[in-house]
Amino acid sequence: MRLRNAVPPGEAGERPEKTWVPTRALGRSVLLTGLLLVLGVALGRVDLVLLAAPFAIGAAIGLRRMPTSVPELTIDADEEHLVEGGHVQANVTVSNPDIIPYDLVVVRTRTSRWLKLEHADRPFAITVPSDGWAAVDLPGDALRWGRQEVGPAAARVAACGGLLACRPVVMPPRAVRVYPVTEPFNAIEAMPAAAGLVGNHRSRRMGEGGELAGVRPFAPGDRLRRIDWRVSLRTRDLHVASTLSDRDAEVLLLLDVLGEVGLSGGVAGSASVLDTTVRAAAAIAEHYLQRGDRVSLLEHGATARRLRPATGRRQYLRVLEWLLDVRPDPVEWDTDESVFGVHHVSSDALVMVLSPLIDPRAADMLAHLTQSGRYVVAVDTLPEGAAPAGTGPLSPLATRLWRLERENVLGRLREHGVPVVAWAGAGSLDLVLRDVARMAAAPRG
Amino acid sequence: MIKFVSRSKQVVARATVLPFLVRIGIAVSGLVAVYVAWPLDIASGPYGALLGLSALYPAVAPRGRAATLAALVVVAGWLVDTVGFDARVALWRVLTIATTLYLGHTLTALAAVLPYDAVVNLDVVGTWLARALVVVLISAVLTVVALGLATDLAGDAFLIATLAGLAGAVGATLLLARLIRRA
The missing domain is CATH 3.40.50 (Rossmann fold)
Structure with a gap:
């Protein structure tokens, strides 16, 4: 037996897929309204017509204005310097560009296992006003360094009293930068080889710097401010304090x-x-x-x-x-x-x-x-x-x-x-x- | 079976209050509609449990065709009682059945898109119920007026009025069908 494809293959010139589709509730409304009216006519019973009335009125109120646009979804997260163990604030925003409100928006989000966000494993149900937006806040903690993803997020919207539903809108994930916590480190020993001309390390060579290397007799070329007067007076000969040059590495x-x-x-x-x-x-x-x-x-x-x-x-x-x-x-x-x-x-x-x-x-x-x-x-x-x-x-x-x-x-x-x-x-x-x-x-x- | 039990435990552990209350609402609406519609002799007999199950099933599986079947069971019960058992068309019964049928229908529509473990804002359910109550109120007024007219205008004049009303209703149905195609 040859089975038909669940999703027909695309063809050139094919009409774009509809965003808003009728739900089973709309089908039920139409079926019950039609059936009760037909029975009412056939049996001459006004009570059957009245049983159909709420379905017809509900559908008429719900469908008097229908959505045309696609809901928009955005994922936001902290852009501040976030270190592992720190607090992170992410949120998923649903925007409604339509002229009718969304009666129900179900937002689902997946997050990295290293972001412990509150209720992130549950769907959120919210309403979004017409031409407005609503956000789902996901506060939590970042547990590990790296680019941790918030998302992908998906939203499914129901409008017109649940008679129409939007196909799921999916937003790709957004990476949150979580920097590594820096363990305290302090090395006071000299660098093996300082290379540059300036820096904070004392080098192994004599030169202008702040680190005292020793005291030696004055020689031509020495700066006068280098003279160590205390030693010079004691020895009755000019001595200078020699220093190690400062170098970077x-x-x-x-x-x-x-x-x-x-x-x-x-x-x-x-x-x-x-x-x-x-x-x-x-x-x-x-x-x-x-x-x-x-x-x-x-x-x-x-x-x-x-x-x-x-x-x-x-x-x-x-x-x-x-x-x-x-x-x-x-x-x-x-x-x-x-x-x-x-x-x-x-x-x-x-x-x-x-x-x-x-x-x-x-x-x-x-x-x-x-x-x-x-x-x-x-x-x-x-x-x-x-x-x-x-x-x-x-x-x-x-x-x-x-x-x-x-x-x-x-x-x-x-x-x-x-x-x-x-x-x-x-x-x-x-x-x-x-x-x-x-x-x-x-x-x- | 073990898989089913563990899955059920997981569902119970994750379920949240508002989606659960919505499903309770579906079950209560269904039970009230079915037991008001069906004759007491049948509803209190051995088939009563089956009727109850048909009313409860949409609360468990709101995404399937269970709600449509449950509504059809209610309509069938009403026809059995009024045609088969010659029961009188009482205002309170029509009002109750119409109201509970619609509430069950609209709550099932909500439960079909509302996951059982969702974190739900109160305004979602509040707005939904408010809209349903408006519809129920309009329908109730229509029911009271129409049944009052039916009592006053019993005869040919009422038959004509009924037929005219039915023609309008058929028009509404066609309009709905057109809307479905547009959606």
């Missing part, structure tokens, strides 16, 4: 996005690898940008997204915007290939690699960067208690082997001179940065 944050490990529980729950990576990157970038350094970002993944180095508040906002689009980006290339060339990394830059260090390609990349003379710090972003997926009888053994293998990788990285530190917020990188700075001060062979 470039910090490259290299984000390992080859995979995601662990389940994210939002801002108040457990953190996945990408959660830790993004929050740590935001904190480190904020810290160094506030100190006047140049910060750039690079993804270690298939697309290898990059943010060029820059400094200042504007760069911080760019960093946050860039971090919103971080997502797992696995690649299929062999371990020998590299997703980016080492020459793309400035030789003076401090490279902070945020990685769970579970992919051998990440370890290879770290070793490669170190061998090429870059100042590399590996920040371990693997959450505590993370384990490979699977719940078989051999899972505990497999997990133990996996941990041993990972410890082996970390040990080999340390042997290669790559400092590895677990991200723990404030001051977590100080010891490592001190070691890196010490290594940088040593003469290169």
